[in-house]
Amino acid sequence: MRLDALGVPFEAREEADFSWLAVYGRVLRVYDSLTSGNLVFCMDGPYGRLKVKFAGIRTLNSASQPMVAVRHLEQAMPIYSFRHEAFPELLSCGPVNSGTGYAAVFRWMEGVCLHPYPYDPSPLALLSRQSLRARLRMADSMMELHVCLAERGYAASNFHDGNLIYDHDRGVLSLCSADRYLKMPAVNDQGRMHGSGRFMAPEEHLGGERIDEKTTVYNLGMLLFELFGDMEKRDTRTWIAGRATYETALRACDRRREARFATVDALLTAWRRAVGEISGI
Numbered sequence: 001m002r003l004d005a006l007g008v009p010f011e012a013r014e015e016a017d018f019s020w021l022a023v024y025g026r027v028l029r030v031y032d033s034l035t036s037g038n039l040v041f042c043m044d045g046p047y048g049r050l051k052v053k054f055a056g057i058r059t060l061n062s063a064s065q066p067m068v069a070v071r072h073l074e075q076a077m078p079i080y081s082f083r084h085e086a087f088p089e090l091l092s093c094g095p096v097n098s099g100t101g102y103a104a105v106f107r108w109m110e111g112v113c114l115h116p117y118p119y120d121p122s123p124l125a126l127l128s129r130q131s132l133r134a135r136l137r138m139a140d141s142m143m144e145l146h147v148c149l150a151e152r153g154y155a156a157s158n159f160h161d162g163n164l165i166y167d168h169d170r171g172v173l174s175l176c177s178a179d180r181y182l183k184m185p186a187v188n189d190q191g192r193m194h195g196s197g198r199f200m201a202p203e204e205h206l207g208g209e210r211i212d213e214k215t216t217v218y219n220l221g222m223l224l225f226e227l228f229g230d231m232e233k234r235d236t237r238t239w240i241a242g243r244a245t246y247e248t249a250l251r252a253c254d255r256r257r258e259a260r261f262a263t264v265d266a267l268l269t270a271w272r273r274a275v276g277e278i279s280g281i
Helices: 019-024 066-080 123-128 132-151 213-228 243-252 264-275
Strands: 002-005 008-011 026-031 038-045 048-055 090-096 101-107 164-167 172-175
Touching: 008 026, 019 038, 019 048, 048 066, 066 090, 066 101, 132 172, 132 213, 132 264, 213 243, 213 264, 243 264
Parallel strands: none
Antiparallel strands: 002 008, 026 038, 038 048, 048 101, 090 101, 164 172
């Protein structure tokens, strides 16, 4: 069904009133093909450029009922209660459309998604033009963010390149959504959980398995291979950051839970020690 948000057309499976968006200015773009059940509006107006995430109607690519998406979005809001350079800045949130929908308003994050959508340039090509020092800073910041999230009791879930934004101008890699992160202790009650199989730990594929910091460690280990090597081969020939960092990343994404770092903080500590052994950066 063809809909309209302040003059910008998009697709959804049912109608809704989006006049409430006008307070944020004009709609620049609508992301209507997300699998989360949310719509995302890029806005520009009196409060600057914003991302408005909305749940409450049946979207194109989600099997979830609207109220399920509303509940997920509302329950995710406490995770955005702190500031970090690699994390969205939540400005406001609450019910809209007479309580049938829910919206969260974030400061807009510039950059391109690491997942190479057809309308964006190849993010890996952009990353390849960044220096090793710049990529090391990205990795450090992303691990530091997840230390902060773990300290607040959250384990990564649905962590993948589709939720990572790379700002080429600032050289910053950011997590644009943590809506499905889980409050620990957590158990996989879905079987195969949401996310990309390229990043998922074995326990994210098996119902009844524990989801905790070791899961986050695995996800981050796979990101390290995305940044410095080859996610599929995971060999030394494609790794560009030295032997010590390679061994740290390999341990992080070991399929055996007991072999991984016990905490994200332990991973970051080992990583920083290994980075210290790299010469010429």
